[in-house]
Every structure is written in structure tokens, then in C-alpha cells.
Amino acid sequence: MKKTVLAMTMAASVLTMAACSDQKAADEEIIATTKVGTITKEDLYEEMKDAVGLPVMENLLLQQVLETEYKVSDKEWKDEVKSQKEALGDNFEMYLQQQGVSEKFFEKNVKSQMIQKKMIESLKVSEEDVAKGVERAKTELHARHIVVKDEDTAKEVLAKVKEGGDFADLAKEYSTEPVAEQTGGDLGWFGPGKMVQEFEDAAYSLKKGEISEPVKTSFGYHIIELLDTRKAETEKTEEEINTEIEDGLKRVQFEEKLQELIKAADVDIKVDEFKKALDSYLPATADKEDKEKK
Structure with missing residues (x-):
């Protein structure tokens, strides 16, 4: 759920090779010779793939995805x-x-x-949303959640919670969020702009100890429990808080828009070493995990 603002330099790929009608010949093209051997384009590709391949593949894909719209x-x-x-x-x-x-x-x-x-x-945020965020900024929340891929499963989990099931154990069993295995769904303390908007709205509407109905976001369906609240301590000016809230709202929009574009691009990575190149930009879902297993 939590994710820092994307720090994408999206550098041009150092792995890009010119197209060639005879790919095998191109791969075997000698680009350097020494007294003890030669180095081909394929040698270079394999070495660079192992050394910097994953981040370069990530940058290449992000570049293509964003260029479809911007x-x-x-x-x-x-x-x-x-x-x-x-x-x-x-x-x-x-x-x-x-x-x-x-x-x-x-x-x-x-x-x-x-x-x-x-x-x-x-990315645009309304004055109303910023004002709401500033008001929320006075309070921090401590919450935990269980996120699943569909509403039926969410209702099933909610029923078990209401029947007295241990929230953390259910999070470890059902949640599609990988870190739930260690955290039991505990999100720690957070303020506005740190979660997707639907999640934030639901969490801030809860009272201490209250559990939400299923909340749909781009990550799936969430069951949220508000564990505690506290007054946010800050030495920032009102102007600084306004700027921080606006930036936070834009960050959430940025991540949601990027997810939308990646999904629309229907990315299919053919090389096993690069399969997880975009994992950090997409929510973990059972469908995704099933696809990776095939």
C-alpha cells in the first residue's frame, strides 16, 4: 500500500541493439579483439543483462508506457x-x-x-481535496488491512473477522499483499496522501476499533481496522502543510495513472530474468501470481 513517489530517471537503454535481418550473425558480430580472445555483441548483451538488465528493462518499459499518452x-x-x-x-x-x-x-x-x-x-487536485487533507493532517492513523482480489472473498474474510477470527492470522492467510506474511496487515502510522484515495477516505471515516466494509481500490478489496489515532505533531507552517498535502495527492494520482497505463499496455515480458521488472509499480494480485506460474 505505501509507496514513495516514483524516482524514475527512465534512462535510455544501453542494451538496445540495431535490428538485423540475420539476428544470429548480428549477435556473433565481433566488437572487440584481444590477444587472448574476442568479444561479440552477444557477449556484451549477456554481461550487461546480468549487471544492469533489470533496471534498464524497467526504464525502457516505463518510457514506452508513458509515451503512449504523453x-x-x-x-x-x-x-x-x-x-x-x-x-x-x-x-x-x-x-x-x-x-x-x-x-x-x-x-x-x-x-x-x-x-x-x-x-x-x-495531474490536478481540487482545493476541496487539499482543504480536506489539511484537516486530516492534524490526525495520524494506525490501521491494518486485509486486501483480496474480489468482493466475495472480502465478504468471506469480513465474516470471519466479525466471528472473532484473529485479524493478523487472516491477513497472513488471505491477503494478496506479500508483506502481510510478516506484518499481519499492519500498516503502521500514516497521514493523508500516503494511501490511495478510496482507502484513505474509508480509514479516516472509521472510529478507533471499528472495522470497515469491503473497500475497493486499484489494489483489490480491503478490510480495514482502525487501531488507534494520535495528534500529528509538526513544526511546519500552514503553507508548507498545504504544499505537502497537494504533493501527496498528486503522488497517489501519479501511481494510479501509471498503474492504469501499464495495465492498458498489456506488457508481456519474454525473458525470465526480467519478469518482475514492473512489480513495484503494480498491486500484487492472485491473477498476477497465477500468470507468473504458467
Whole structure:
């Protein structure tokens, strides 16, 4: 449930190879020779796949997914590249060396930054939601939950809770959230902007010791128990709190939108080592686990 704001640099892939009509010949193409042997494109691919393959695959997929909705024209891209290079001035070459990247890599990364920025700028939150968040910010909640994939299962679990079943044990048995095995569904203390909106609204409507009806979110169906509340202590100004609440609401929207785009893209990763490249961006579900087992 909790997830920090996505820190996606979405760098251009260092694994991308040019297409070739004879793939085997391309893979066996020698790119370096030494007195003790040669190195082919396939050698390089395998080495890089093992070393940096997973994060690069993640970045490539995210780049493609976001580009389906957030477009950056060649002119916009070239203008921004020029602007950033001019800002670095005589320090540009030194910057590349410090970052350990090529100029081409730098330019592709600028486009990735622009795509992400367009997505962030598209997110809007209402003044009403911010005001509600500011009011909620005065109180922190301690809650636990059980999340399942369908409403029928949620009702079954809720019935067992109401019959006196141990909440933590039921979370370990039923919850599709992997960490529930260790936490028993305990989410610790949290404030507004830390959970998806439907979950937050339900949790803040509960009284201490109360258990919710099934709450539907993009993660599934939740049974929430409010364990305790406390006054939030802060030295922040009202303006800082407003900004924090707005950022938190946008973060939740960002994650939900990204999940939506990933699901719509119907990603099918063919290489076993990369199967979990997007796991951290998607809720764990039984359907997903079943698919991975096949």
C-alpha cells in the first residue's frame, strides 16, 4: 500500500541493439579483439543483462508506457537539450564524465525527464481535496488491512473477522499483499496522501476499533481496522502543510495513472530474468501470481 513517489530517471537503454535481418550473425558480430580472445555483441548483451538488465528493462518499459499518452515533439526535445547544455556551459563535458554517461545518453535522458514532467503537470487536485487533507493532517492513523482480489472473498474474510477470527492470522492467510506474511496487515502510522484515495477516505471515516466494509481500490478489496489515532505533531507552517498535502495527492494520482497505463499496455515480458521488472509499480494480485506460474 505505501509507496514513495516514483524516482524514475527512465534512462535510455544501453542494451538496445540495431535490428538485423540475420539476428544470429548480428549477435556473433565481433566488437572487440584481444590477444587472448574476442568479444561479440552477444557477449556484451549477456554481461550487461546480468549487471544492469533489470533496471534498464524497467526504464525502457516505463518510457514506452508513458509515451503512449504523453508526447514530446522533436522540436521540444531539441530545444530542451540545447537549454540544458547551455546551462552547463563549459562544464558539460565534465558533467558527462562525472555522471559516467555519453552525450547521446544525456540527450535521451532529457526526453525521459520531459515525458515524466508532462505527466506530473497533467495531474490536478481540487482545493476541496487539499482543504480536506489539511484537516486530516492534524490526525495520524494506525490501521491494518486485509486486501483480496474480489468482493466475495472480502465478504468471506469480513465474516470471519466479525466471528472473532484473529485479524493478523487472516491477513497472513488471505491477503494478496506479500508483506502481510510478516506484518499481519499492519500498516503502521500514516497521514493523508500516503494511501490511495478510496482507502484513505474509508480509514479516516472509521472510529478507533471499528472495522470497515469491503473497500475497493486499484489494489483489490480491503478490510480495514482502525487501531488507534494520535495528534500529528509538526513544526511546519500552514503553507508548507498545504504544499505537502497537494504533493501527496498528486503522488497517489501519479501511481494510479501509471498503474492504469501499464495495465492498458498489456506488457508481456519474454525473458525470465526480467519478469518482475514492473512489480513495484503494480498491486500484487492472485491473477498476477497465477500468470507468473504458467
